[in-house]
Amino acid sequence: MKRMKDRDRMTRLADFLFEVGMLRKTPRTGYQFLGSGSESVAEHSYRVAVLGYVLADMADADMSRTVFMCLFHDLHEARTGDFNYVNRIYNRSYRDRALRHTLEGTGLEDKIFPHWEELEGCETLESKLAQDADQLDFILNLKEEQDMGNPYASTWLESALKRLRTDEAKQLADTITRTDHKDWWFQGPPPSWWENKNGLDDDE
Numbered sequence: 001m002k003r004m005k006d007r008d009r010m011t012r013l014a015d016f017l018f019e020v021g022m023l024r025k026t027p028r029t030g031y032q033f034l035g036s037g038s039e040s041v042a043e044h045s046y047r048v049a050v051l052g053y054v055l056a057d058m059a060d061a062d063m064s065r066t067v068f069m070c071l072f073h074d075l076h077e078a079r080t081g082d083f084n085y086v087n088r089i090y091n092r093s094y095r096d097r098a099l100r101h102t103l104e105g106t107g108l109e110d111k112i113f114p115h116w117e118e119l120e121g122c123e124t125l126e127s128k129l130a131q132d133a134d135q136l137d138f139i140l141n142l143k144e145e146q147d148m149g150n151p152y153a154s155t156w157l158e159s160a161l162k163r164l165r166t167d168e169a170k171q172l173a174d175t176i177t178r179t180d181h182k183d184w185w186f187q188g189p190p191p192s193w194w195e196n197k198n199g200l201d202d203d204e
Helices: 002-006 009-025 041-059 063-071 095-103 109-121 125-147 153-162 167-177 191-196
Strands: none
Touching: 009 041, 009 095, 041 063, 041 125, 041 167, 063 109, 063 125, 095 109, 109 125, 125 153, 125 167, 153 167
């Protein structure tokens, strides 16, 4: 990393943004054990940020801090890759070092890293909500896989639910587990729409 120290801040910001784009190409690896489902780290991080917004609103917490922690919670994985629970038995991921190298020279070090430390400490309400947002995204995916017939998703779902920390997340998770993942689009139009396939009037 010594050669990177000679690059000016704007160049390092360009480097940083290219690196963020690598998350689109970085797969979440746990699904290989589940047998179905897939997503990139970037896809995961987007809904985690949205979940952080929702949970912070429910808890009347600091929304900006919560969403900020969610947005960057897996940024280090552009360098380390995603370590699933089996990987962690045999390998170690130097997440702090990876994130410091990512941020070095960007001028963002003192803006992003303290939020990472707050998230890892998991003592504030906002950090607990952000951690729960991470789990809730996984719970939503597991519910979808369960709905589509994966028999192992139910067992994984039970374990993921036990990891939730806040009442807000537990309340939301309870509703998620009782809601069919396709209802939001399938139950909206009247039955005649699916029969005729001719769309809806504007006032419907």
